[in-house]
Amino acid sequence: MTSYLxxxxxxxxxxxxxxxxxxxxxxxxxxxxxxxxxxVVLAFSFLGCAAYYLLYKTLGVRRxxxxxxxxxxxxxxxxxx
Numbered sequence: 001m002t003s004y005l006x007x008x009x010x011x012x013x014x015x016x017x018x019x020x021x022x023x024x025x026x027x028x029x030x031x032x033x034x035x036x037x038x039x040v041v042l043a044f045s046f047l048g049c050a051a052y053y054l055l056y057k058t059l060g061v062r063r064x065x066x067x068x069x070x071x072x073x074x075x076x077x078x079x080x081x
Contacts, residue, residue: 013046016045016046016049017041017045017049020048020049020052020053021038021041021042023052024038024041024052027056029056037052
């Protein structure tokens with residue numbers, strides 16, 4: 001008998017990998033970094049996704065300068081108000 005929960009977990013895991021790869025290829029990083037992150041995510045599917053989002057996105061190994069600028073401007077506007 002097939003476990004429906006197991007099928008749902010497998011589909012969810014596959015979707016996580018697909019959306020992580022989509023995020024990698026739409027982010028403004030170098031081609032070399034995109035290839036490295038793709039290999040990491042595909043080789044260690046769950047742990048690779050977790051590492052990418054933790055290291056690159058959350059901790060800001062390479063922060064997007066547009067976000068840094070936006071936060072700085074928001075802080076200045078809040079100080080003026």
